[in-house]
Amino acid sequence: MNKEQFSKARSILGKTQKQLAQLLGVSLKAVQSYEQGWRSVPLHVERQVYFLLVNRRQKDQPRKRKDCWTQKKCSNKKNCPAWEFQAGHLCWFLSGTQCDCTVDKDWKGKMEVCRNCEVLASLL
Structure with missing residues (x-):
């Protein structure tokens, strides 16, 4: 996951950097570093981000998941x-x-x- 994808995921989730850091169990500085590209996103963090994305609730319309x-x-x-x-x-x-x-x-x-x-x- 690159910095643009990480930032886009945070935006889709509607979370601040601080809120996402808490959800992921990482520091605020880590989230800032991922978004700036100073640090690469570790695989375990990437996995958690995708898990949050797939399970997010959408207010306007439910997603139809395709297997x-x-x-x-x-x-x-x-x-x-x-x-x-x-x-x-x-x-x-x-x-x-x-x-x-x-x-x-x-x-x-x-x-x-x-x-x-x-x-x-x-x-x-």
Whole structure:
């Protein structure tokens, strides 16, 4: 997650830097540093930000979530934890997903792929 995406996520969440820092369990200085690009956003913080985005409430209209297996026309869903736990909108959050592009990757490698996937990209 780059500084622009981090700032956009904070804006979408409607939080001040201080409020987001409290939600993420980091210092205000850390949030400021992520937004300025002085520090890269750690993977665990990025994961928390996406989790907050996917679970935010929208006042004007509820989102219709599309499951990953539908969006990606998955043929291996029966062996995937996203299918097992009916978390197709959280596939990027789960380790061990069976997407051709992320299977057998460590967390860092998985997130590099997921950042460019339409399932996760729809959050920003």
